[in-house]
Amino acid sequence: MIVFENVFKIDCTDIDIAREQAMRRLFFLSGKNRLRDHEFYALQNLSFSLAKGESLLITGPEDVRRAIARLICGLTRPNSGSVEVSGSARLVSSSAVGVTPFMTLQAYLYLISTLLGSDRRSASETARNIMHAFAVENLATAKIADISRDIIKKLAFYTSIFVDSDVYVFNEALKIKDPESAELFQKRLDEILRTRTVVILEETLTGLPLQPVKAMMVDAQGTSLYLGSYESAAKFHTNLSSWQETYGNVGDLSSSLKQHLAQYKKNPEGKEGTEIIVKKIATDELGKLTGNTGPVIAGPYLSDAGMELIYWIPFLRWLLESSRLDKHNLIAISRCGAEQWYCELGGKYIDICDVMEPEEFASMINLRIAEGIKQFSVTETETRLLSKITAKIDIRDYHLIHPSLMYNLFTPVWKRHIPAEIIKDYTIYTPLQLKNNRRIDRLPDDYIAVKFNFCPQFPDTPQNRVFLEDLLTELSRQYPIVSLNTGLQVDRHTDFEFASENNLKDMTNFRNLLELQTNVIAGARLFVGTHSSISYLAPLLGRKTLYIYSETNSGIFPVSFQLFNSLPSDFFRDSFSTLNISDLKPIDLLEEIKKILKI
């Protein structure tokens, strides 16, 4: 078995710098993944696993293939990450290593067999068998200097596949040039493929004398573009090549990804290319972050609160954990008092409302809502905002993780171009622990928090309005309710207005909006609302939650709904349930609420 986990390998184009860096590493003086001048990533956050008995073809540039081969065989170690190989691994080579002119052929074959792991008896037997197989017994006592180099290389190659090993790594050694020994070689190769773990490293996918089970394509930056079945590899390779021809270098992703998405619907075959691109975005970003020792700014987040809770913050959590970034270096920028959502990530929090006047902030939000709230790129306003903030906290150089990274990454999932499960590869969901939860005095001790806004899964229709009106009227008679409506709008969701005795309107401003709503939800016995916006907070805080909807296949609701349902059942400490009210009456919902509250 072979397991590569988040492997980074740095190489260098300048031999003098390489030697200096090696000396530093010898004496623990080098940062793990910091790139110095002339250094580059031979491998970047490479992960794959190969079970016992499987075969894998890896294609990519020569230095990438060489790095992988040497890591598997234990000839080198990664700069970070881990490589685990069960048993012995052999790099099959056609070069006659260890030869001296005065050695006899028998002594040389004995030496090679021993170096490759044979004991004394097996090594002698191996040397005799190989000489017999190639009918060169008469050369047993001849000196190497007197034997043809081609014969030596052929015998050395065959010895390296004949001596048993658990893992065989063929680095461009699979194509046999000598037709006389092809049959002998093929027989041994078939046996190896049947019983051993095999890794084949070649420049291209085609022209191989065998078909491996899996294939992996690695690009020049050392990141994996594809890992899957060998049959599909050629198809993906063609798709990616044509994608690159059409849209340019995979490196320029955000603009080319938009183009790709626009073209996607015309070309469903491009689906695999989209997965590759999504993976490339995430891996590239992770690579930039890993080893970073300076400040990292995450934000400024100015979009939907719901997306912030169930995509942005879990994505940040994944980035921070995977890159092993020092949390003290993180500076999260958001708005309206979302500080408590970022506490657990560590680091510092800066609220945009502390650096902008309320009118200025409101104007900015209104403009965003009008133009499209999702952040797909860094705008001029955000650039000015970042300059203002970094000047205030006296930071000049920093790494920026902008929300556009997350939006670009997950858009193919929201548009259902690729499976929703892919989100779980780039997010970490944990319950939210509040550090400074303050109970709001004027609210009842025991209450149900409610928030309903109109969205694709609960559209603004007369039926839905009547339903809500009746529901809330009856509910407020039987149980104290607190409405999360504040009268302030910070995203595109329009709240359903309901006159409730307990509301937040007169105590809310832009600065404390999300903080107050968070505290209200945290203190509620139950939360009832639509599955959108800040409503996502309730189950994350472990509150009993009941979501209602009337349309199932609209917007990104199916994706977030599927995501919530697929998270481990013990993730939500209290119950989380959903109800399609399209065929229900308000009284049915009330019964459901009573059941949840066990009244």
Add this chain to the structure above:
Amino acid sequence: MKWHSIFNIGWLLFKRDFQYRYRLTYFGYTWAFVRPLLSVVPLILVGKQFNFGANIQGVSYEVFSFVGFILFQVFFDSILMPQWFIRRIRKIVKDIAFPHAAIIWGSCCYILFNLAIYIVELALLFVLFKVPLHPSMVLALLGIPAILISGLSIGIIIAPITFIYLDFRYGLPIVTGLLLWITPILYISPEKGLLHTINKFNPLTYLINVPRAWLIGIASDTQLFILCFSIFAGMFLLGMKFYHRAMSIAIDRIV
């Protein structure tokens, strides 16, 4: 780690290089006998001329200095051989994964071969100068491996570094002369002065003098020998850890 495999590979690598090395010469294995003699005989002649052996009791200056030189040579071989041997097999190390401890054993084979030559020469010398046998000569069987391990404790740290920079390879022969003269090998340590101080704090003084005393049957300070050896033994254990870690880094830089 399979010990028999390490010993077998180390022995084969030594045999391969040993045969190749001496096959390239006309006089072959004769050089192995002649090399230490050519080094020490002029030193003894000079030392005797300048009466370095004035205070030596119970044995001739020639025996005294030759034994000391041989023991020093064992120590120095143990420092030199690992890095020298590793560079000679560097192409194998670069392309074939085998237990790197075998390289240490291979260099030990060289050290032990040289030691065998030294012992033969020492035996001839004892016969020539009619040195009587002493029971303490048995202790020398413990002393010589201790000197070997002490030298190896430095040698195994230097070995991987020579894949990156050759300063040790070029510098060690130069350092030999310095070490030879700051250790009381060809002379008795003076009772005062700068040389006395240097000898007193030089651990080689005890590593060489005590086994020499055992071999030629004179009194010695065993405690300091044990102390120095303990320190080197500790270094050896740490050195092995460093060696294993360093090899996988240094191999990338083999040219």
